[in-house]
Every structure is written in structure tokens, then in C-alpha cells.
Amino acid sequence: MKKIAQAHNSLQTQVFRAIETAILDGVFAPGKNLTEAMLSEELGVSRTPVREALRQLEFEGLVRVETHKGAVVVGISEKDIRDIYAIRMQIEALAAQWAAQNVTEEELSALQENIAMQEFYFQRGDCRQLRDLDSDFHTLIYTASRSRPICLMLGSFHHYTSKARSIALVDLRRAQSALTEHQEIYEALTGRDCEKAAASAIRHIEKARAHLAAVLTDAGENKD
Amino acid sequence: MKKIAQAHNSLQTQVFRAIETAILDGVFAPGKNLTEAMLSEELGVSRTPVREALRQLEFEGLVRVETHKGAVVVGISEKDIRDIYAIRMQIEALAAQWAAQNVTEEELSALQENIAMQEFYFQRGDCRQLRDLDSDFHTLIYTASRSRPICLMLGSFHHYTSKARSIALVDLRRAQSALTEHQEIYEALTGRDCEKAAASAIRHIEKARAHLAAVLTDAGENKD
DNA sequence: TTCGCTTAAATTGTATACAATTATACATTG
DNA sequence: CAATGTATAATTGTATACAATTTAAGCGAA
Numbered sequence: 001m002k003k004i005a006q007a008h009n010s011l012q013t014q015v016f017r018a019i020e021t022a023i024l025d026g027v028f029a030p031g032k033n034l035t036e037a038m039l040s041e042e043l044g045v046s047r048t049p050v051r052e053a054l055r056q057l058e059f060e061g062l063v064r065v066e067t068h069k070g071a072v073v074v075g076i077s078e079k080d081i082r083d084i085y086a087i088r089m090q091i092e093a094l095a096a097q098w099a100a101q102n103v104t105e106e107e108l109s110a111l112q113e114n115i116a117m118q119e120f121y122f123q124r125g126d127c128r129q130l131r132d133l134d135s136d137f138h139t140l141i142y143t144a145s146r147s148r149p150i151c152l153m154l155g156s157f158h159h160y161t162s163k164a165r166s167i168a169l170v171d172l173r174r175a176q177s178a179l180t181e182h183q184e185i186y187e188a189l190t191g192r193d194c195e196k197a198a199a200s201a202i203r204h205i206e207k208a209r210a211h212l213a214a215v216l217t218d219a220g221e222n223k224d
Numbered sequence: 225m226k227k228i229a230q231a232h233n234s235l236q237t238q239v240f241r242a243i244e245t246a247i248l249d250g251v252f253a254p255g256k257n258l259t260e261a262m263l264s265e266e267l268g269v270s271r272t273p274v275r276e277a278l279r280q281l282e283f284e285g286l287v288r289v290e291t292h293k294g295a296v297v298v299g300i301s302e303k304d305i306r307d308i309y310a311i312r313m314q315i316e317a318l319a320a321q322w323a324a325q326n327v328t329e330e331e332l333s334a335l336q337e338n339i340a341m342q343e344f345y346f347q348r349g350d351c352r353q354l355r356d357l358d359s360d361f362h363t364l365i366y367t368a369s370r371s372r373p374i375c376l377m378l379g380s381f382h383h384y385t386s387k388a389r390s391i392a393l394v395d396l397r398r399a400q401s402a403l404t405e406h407q408e409i410y411e412a413l414t415g416r417d418c419e420k421a422a423a424s425a426i427r428h429i430e431k432a433r434a435h436l437a438a439v440l441t442d443a444g445e446n447k448d
Numbered sequence: 449t450t451c452g453c454t455t456a457a458a459t460t461g462t463a464t465a466c467a468a469t470t471a472t473a474c475a476t477t478g
Numbered sequence: 479c480a481a482t483g484t485a486t487a488a489t490t491g492t493a494t495a496c497a498a499t500t501t502a503a504g505c506g507a508a
Binding site (some may be wrong): 449450451452453454455456457458459460461462463464465466467468469470471472473474475476477478 | 479480481482483484485486487488489490491492493494495496497498499500501502503504505506507508
């Protein structure tokens with residue numbers, strides 16, 4: 001029934017993305033039991049790619065799969081998000097620091113372009129676009145760090161941060177603040193200033209965390 | 225042909241473990257092309273569980289899978305390990321800090337038992353057992369942190385640290401030092417002293433890193 | 449010989465069929 | 479009526495069959 005995103009990727013990948021976003025967008029609520037047959041029919045594919053996708057989602061921590069029992073959606077709790085921010089504060093600092101040393105001119109251009117787009121969509125008040133750009137911005141920095149462990153780690157539970165971003169950037173005041181902080185990080189990178197990059201990154205996450213702490217009153221729930 | 229570890233788990237899980245350890249033990253060298261047919265025959269199963277295992281291994285970063293091309297083993301470079309230690313220094317500090325607040329009496333007993341075993345196998349000079357105990361020790365602390373993101377993150381690329389541990393703990397002098405540091409962390413946890421726990425963890429990883437930096441002259445190679 | 453095209457083999461991607469296990473419903477018995 | 483055991487249905491686990499794609503080989507012409 002529902003159309004799957006792009007066509008050029010493998011079905012398995014598309015199925016994975018489809019289920020992932022469905023979970024993150026709350027279409028599949030925490031605790032919901034995901035049967036392979038249901039997903040197959042819903043997405044118009046066979047069970048094989050669905051199974052592979054579910055196994056990957058289990059690795060990402062989005063679902064829990066028990067043998068002969070099936071998959072259930074795992075919720076992201078408030079505490080999870082708080083923990084993520086504590087962790088990110090450390091890791092993003094490392095990433096920014098290393099990126100300052102290794103970032104290429106092309107990547108700097110991409111970051112500049114990204115920030116320009118952020119300014120554009122901020123004017124429009126388009127939160128969804130801002131969220132995606134924010135996501136891209138950080139991905140660019142991870143990549144520029146030239147550290148495979150960093151990329152793997154931050155990519156592996158990327159959805160957690162995505163969820164947190166979604167919650168946070170709905171507030172346009174926070175979005176503006178984030179934009180300023182992004183610019184600060186960008187400047188540190190252009191100047192190849194490791195310390196400033198790390199400090200800016202920490203300040204950025206710290207502010208994001210503080211904002212989120214204020215916003216988080218009725219966000220996620222845990223289904224342990 | 226080759227027997228797979230336990231019997232009660234699903235084939236898919238067993239296949240996953242089998243391939244994982246084969247890669248970590250160097251049986252499947254970096255760059256090696258893993259065809260599903262070969263793995264199927266080798267492990268005496270069909271392609272289905274093999275495919276699911278490969279997809280998970282891709283998420284772990286141990287192999288790279290390209291559509292219609294298959295999976296190749298990704299090597300762990302020296303730099304990867306160095307990066308891991310930099311990251312771990314931050315995350316283990318968080319984990320230890322949180323564990324000091326949340327650790328249960330049962331977990332403290334388990335840690336005590338673990339350390340006792342470490343002492344025993346250190347006497348015997350059994351490096352392999354020491355490595356596994358070291359792995360268990362840290363897993364216990366992650367678990368005690370009561371943070372799902374921490375557990376997910378550190379579990380997700382656990383093999384990296386495992387690889388590093390294997391390299392490091394071959395040196396019995398390092399093993400002894402590690403044992404002392406573990407005891408220090410354990411004491412911090414029993415005293416529920418967050419600051420001491422974090423500081424001990426950082427010191428532990430820092431020492432491990434320093435030792436590894438000295439040892440690492442001809443370890444891993446990268447196959448990008 | 450070498451370049452290029454065609455074709456065949458090998459490999460992965462997907463779907464389906466079958467086996468094993470679990471959950472559910474219903475009947476039987478205390 | 480409750481509890482339990484059995485049978486049936488539903489769901490997952492695994493294997494195999496088929497389609498799509500890539501790689502390589504073979505063949506021919508310049």
C-alpha cells in the first residue's frame with residue numbers, strides 16, 4: 001500500500017528505512033508487535049527483506065526480536081535521550097576536534113552550503129527541513145573527523161539523536177540558537193582550531209541538552 | 225563441516241557469532257571476499273541465516289556489503305584502535321560514574337568474583353581467559369550503568385575493543401596493571417563514589433592506551 | 449595482439465515453500 | 479466453575495527456487 005522511498009536501492013534497504021522512520025515518527029508505537037506477514041503486505045514485498053531489516057533494527061536497538069516470538073518496537077525513553085546527550089557531548093567534541101585537523105575544502109564548502117540552507121529554512125520556519133539539515137551538519141562533521149569508529153558509533157544510534165532533534169527543533173528559538181552554534185563550529189573548522197572546535201561542540205550539545213531538559217516533560221515512554 | 229557453538233540459539237545467531245569470531249581471529253583476513261555460498265557450505269546451513277548474519281556484521285562494521293557484489297571483510301586499523309581508546313576514555317568514565325550510582329549488590333558480587341578469577345588466571349598466565357574476564361568486567365560495568373544507550377553503543381562495536389584487548393593483554397605486566405586498575409574501579413563502585421569511579425575508569429583506559437601505543441608497531445592494517 | 453562485443457557463469461536479490469515452535473481456543477475433568 | 483490438556487491456528491526459522499545483476503570468458507575483427 002504505502003510507497004517505499006527510492007527505487008535504486010535494494011528492497012532490503014528500503015524496507016529498513018521504511019520501518020525505521022515509521023517507528024521514529026510514532027506510526028509504530030513502542031510495544032507494538034511487528035509481524036513479518038503484516039510488514040510484508042504493508043510494504044508489498046516478501047518476508048525475506050523484512051526479516052533482514054528487522055535484524056538490523058534490532059542491532060540499532062529500535063526493536064527487540066525474540067526467537068519464535070517476533071519483533072516488538074522498543075521505545076526511546078526520556079532517560080535514553082538524556083543519556084544520549086551526555087554521551088554526545090563527549091563524542092561530538094572529539095569529532096569536532098579531529099575534524100578541525102582533517103576537514104577538506106570540499107567538506108567546508110558543504111558545511112557552508114548547509115548553514116546557508118539552515119538560514120533559508122529558518123526564515124521559512126520549516127522545522128522538518130531544519131531537522132534534516134541539522135542531521136546533515138553533524139554527519140558532515142563526523143565524516144570529516146576521518147574516524148571510522150566515530151562514524152560507526154554515531155551512525156549506529158543515529159535515530160536516537162534524530163528523535164531528540166525532532167523534539168528540540170520544533171522550538172524555533174532553539175533552532176536559531178542552534179544555527180548560531182553551528183556557525184561557531186564552522187568557523188572553528190575553517191580556522192582549523194581544534195580546541196575551539198571541541199569547545200564549540202560541547203557548548204552546542206550542552207545548550208541543546210539544557211533546552212531539551214526544559215522541553216522534556218511529556219516526551220517518550222519506556223516499555224521495559 | 226565446522227561445528228557451530230551452542231545449539232539452543234537460532235541458526236542465524238550462531239552463524240553470526242561464527243563469522244564474527246572468524247574475522248576477529250584472522251581466519252577471514254581483511255579484504256577477503258565472503259560469498260554466501262561458501263559460508264553456507266562451510267557452516268552447513270542455507271543462505272538465509274548467512275545473509276541475515278552478514279547484514280548484522282555490516283552494521284557492526286566488520287564487513288562491507290555492496291548490492292549484487294557481496295561482502296568483503298573490513299580490517300581494523302591501528303588508527304581505529306587508537307580512536308576507540310580515545311572514545312572509550314570518555315564513555316567508560318560516564319559508564320563507571322553512572323554505575324557507581326546504580327550498581328546492585330548482585331552486580332558487585334559478580335564484579336568481585338570476576339576480579340578473583342582474574343587473579344587466578346593471572347597466576348596461571350592464561351592470557352585468553354584474562355581477555356575474556358576483562359571483557360566481562362567491562363560489560364558488567366556497562367550493564368550496571370543502567371543506560372541503554374551506553375550498552376548499545378559499547379556493545380555495538382564491542383569487537384573493536386575485544387581486538388585491542390587481545391593485543392594488549394598478551395603482555396602479562398600490562399595484565400597485572402589492568403588487574404590493579406580494575407580493583408580500583410571496583411572499590412569506587414562499592415563505595416558508590418561517582419567521581420572516583422569516573423577518574424579510575426579514565427586512568428584505566430589512559431594506561432591501556434599508553435601501553436597499546438607502545439605495543440602497536442605492527443598490528444592491524446587497513447584495507448580501504 | 450588487442451580491443452570490443454556477445455554470451456555464459458557466478459553471485460546476489462527476492463519470493464515462496466516447508467518445518468519448527470509458540471500461542472490460542474476449546475473441550476474435558478476435577 | 480476453574481484448571482488443565484489437547485488440538486488447531488498463527489508466526490517465526492530455515493531451505494530452496496527463481497529473477498536480476500555483475501563478472502568473466504570466449505570469440506571475432508581491426
